[in-house]
Amino acid sequence: MPDLFASTDPRTVFLHPGEFYFGGGPTRIATLLGSCVSITVWHPRLLVGGMCHYMLPSRQRPPQAALCGRYGDEAMEWLLARIRETGAPAAQFQAKLFGGGNMFETAIGGVMDIGRRNIDMGRQLLAQAGISLMAEHVGGNAHRKLVFELWSGDVWLARPDRYASLGDALS
Template sequence: MIEFGDDIREVFLQPGGFHFGGGRTRISTLLGSCISITLWHPARLVGGMCHFMLPSRGQSAGAALDGRYADEALVLFDREVAKAGSRPGDYQVKVFGGGNMLTRADDSSELMDIAARNVESAYALLARHGYRPAALAHCGGKGHRKLIFDLWTGHVWLAHRPLGSVA
């Protein structure tokens, strides 16, 4: 149980951000069409979050891994999971985001739905890397999300504001 006065490390992820760790760490981010994936190991009390913007950048041979891209964010997770001496199947996995932020006034179909491509790639990459997402996810729709993830409990809090809603 967290008591008032306990030190909590706050980590805010910008787009492309990635954090993996443990202890009293709270990770938060804001999402539009981007996706955040959370991983949490309930026995070891470690986990992480990514905030990716696009499925892939294509050819990146020799370049440093970049968390702005889903395929590279999953490689970053794989590295941290291996360092923790665990396996992808040991983690509780949740997926958030992919809100359509580019709705046209006439609400007709989009020319390029980046949000839907991000959601699709997240699930495909998770499966390819051996992660099993929980049934709990909050993806798609319209609008933005605020996400808060506490690594000491694995709890994730979500606030969703659909486009056009009043503050």
């Protein structure tokens, strides 16, 4: 007997550092974050969106080099190209920002600021693109697991020290 729900079961796309995804339909995008940052973008009428997972704010990109999702500015450039393909203005999309934890302490007791620099870059990139930042869960010193539902725009967050459903708060 055929499974009547097989065609509507959501699929999950897992992003590793440096990866990104854009799409719609019954799809979840998931990732794990430490000092890395993820930006989600979602269009509430078109029900499409995407997520990137970047490791560093930027680099000096060599001429003719392909975009690399490990860098925030290049990951955002990729997301903006996908947004343009929808025909909708970037300002109609909603964004959420996650990650940027303080995961690296140096041997002399100081703290590297990779997480903070990634957070600052994410906020800057969204402002430059004219995309409203609807919610964020950034900083701290714990890992985060994210699940972004493209059909609703909800983002679910789990942390090792507690589990929180942020679907309502971050919708």
